Amino acid sequence: YFMKKNYAFTKKKWFAWLGSGVLPIKDRLFPKIVLAGALFIFGLTLYTNQVFHGGVWGTLHNKSVKPKLEITEGKIDHNGLSFDVYRTEGVDVYGAWMIDITLTDAQGDTVINYQQDDLASMDKNLIDNYYIAKVKPGAHSLIIPLGAKANINFKDEVLMNLPKGEYTLKITDISGANWDHSITK
Incomplete structure (x- = not known):
């Protein structure tokens, strides 16, 4: 909507990150950013699994097993x-x-x-x-x-x-x- 109305802030770099458009990243850096994001998400998944269920190391404490x-x-x-x-x-x-x-x-x-x-x-x-x-x-x-x-x-x-x-x-x-x-x- 904002891009169709041609507002000035849609031409700024930050709008591409929050709104829509081509990300202002060089093509050679894009795979590294994707890898870093994937590793962050993987780490976050393991962390929450450990905190809530003890599922990475230690005793498993899955609270959804018994009422x-x-x-x-x-x-x-x-x-x-x-x-x-x-x-x-x-x-x-x-x-x-x-x-x-x-x-x-x-x-x-x-x-x-x-x-x-x-x-x-x-x-x-x-x-x-x-x-x-x-x-x-x-x-x-x-x-x-x-x-x-x-x-x-x-x-x-x-x-x-x-x-x-x-x-x-x-x-x-x-x-x-x-x-x-x-x-x-």
């Missing part, structure tokens, strides 16, 4: 048990499959336990998703895709009559990974 959940806002009240779950890491092409959610008291006794079939048949209205990626019941478990954050509610008469105290919420993935969250009633 990671964050559990927050846990509470037990007259409405039942509610908590926020947020999947922050793991394989992005499919969800983490939660096959067990257990609430235990301070002595380690199980208060409630929702297993695979219970989670697969969970009422969708008890899940309040915050983002486009949705936590939802699947065919065999509760599915939590990468980047999904939701408030999950469980209604149970046992929860309404619980004494005050410390409780632990434990969520287990099909891989065997589990996450704990302490809740004070």
